[in-house]
Amino acid sequence: MSEACVGWRVRVALRATAALAACGAVLVAAGSCGDDPDAAERRSLTVFAASSLTDVFGDIAAAFEAAHPDVDVTLQFAGSSRLATQINAGASADVIAAADERTATQVDARQVTVFARNRLAIAVPPDNPAGVTGLDSLTDRDLVLALCAPDVPCGALAEQVGGPELVAAADTREPNVRGVLTKVLLGEVDAGVVYITDLTAAGDAVTGIDIDHPASTAYPVALLSESPEAADFVAFVLSPPAQELLAGAGFEAP
């Protein structure tokens, strides 16, 4: 009785697995050839980009795909130092767009070209609970402050702008700039040092306060592979349509 029962269960399981496999095959077929008969000829391009480029590179990739219908762009965002670590560990990427020039020197990249610049600003929750007025008020001991980790560009730039006093006042060092922005959005910190462009991206959800300091970081884009699409993409980032998108997001011209 019990053996028969087990046998029956196994058969059901096998049948269910077969059905699932068939489903999967149908899905794969639908996905790859459903909407585009030239699917087999589509080429893919992987772009590793700094966290601060999250929104604008989505737009740039969409514009690039519109101009090159046969190319699929895959974007991966992380702190620049992490991108370099992943590339050096063998991650396959065709293009890197980092938030400082140092990162581009840490990987085996060619045709390194600066395509934008960015400055820091202070982000506070809309009600500004700690009454932040500028860089000087961030060193107040009672204020909860988020900075980027020391090894990502926004963290290094914050140290350059605010000096050791600012670094000592930090309550958390987030792995990337969007982590800092999130902590401000949630109201868990009184202030975070982010890029001006992150303020644009966050809209009314945070209030921005200027930092009166000339330091800025340069964003280099570089080739990691020989693929012609990669060269096309880099050329596109430097072209007027992409530069307009960057300017709209608050980036400065190189």
Next chain:
Amino acid sequence: MRQRAVGGLWLPAGVGLALLVVPIIGLLQRAPWSDLPSLLGSARLRDALVISAVTSAVAAGASVLLGLPLALALSRCGASLRRLLRVAVLLPMVLPPVVAGTALLFALGRRGLLGQWLDATFGWSLPFSTAGVVVAATFVAMPFFVITAEAGLRSADAGLVEAARTLGARRSVAFRRVMLPQAAPSLAAGAALAWARALGEFGATITFAGNLRGRTQTLPLATFEALEAGRPAEAVALSVVLLAVSIVVLVALRDRWLTR
């Protein structure tokens, strides 16, 4: 027939075993053995060691103090209530740690459900504090103690407790002198498991408690930061420490897992 079935199992079993063992070998062959003492002696890693040692010990202690009454309640209450309690206790165990951290943020963060009251009433703010690290670690570690302890308490001989009571022992004495010694191996195993889980905690910690050297940066967080920052030797050194601790826990629990 039997022979054939076993033969067919060798391949998947071997692949499974390789998947578990090869990463450990990969880690060990990259370990900078000769530089290990100087790497571990660096101020940054020492800070992380101290934070991890303190927070994991406190979290394990809190798991025992708060988890033992919970395990007792679980072992004594009716079946339907127990099922409900078990879900509540097991959920943090199966929850992705980053979800745990997000949940903690919305419950105990400055603007969280309980957190805003704690902040307004006592001026306590848990995120970005060492206490926050302990809370995150306890959240993920306590279930390991509760479940292990409950099993031990339930398998303890209730008849012996009953006998002690009829011989005039007070309830508390019967529990302390008869029940606890019987469940002691389970309680110790549960505490060790909870401590190991607290020591390894990463996702909930970085989400809820942030990452600041000397305050909230634990060994796993320091490992992550070292790897991100392109200091792989440091990351491997820290990983070897955590691996050694894991092996010690396994050896301590050998009666439970290795000899049955």
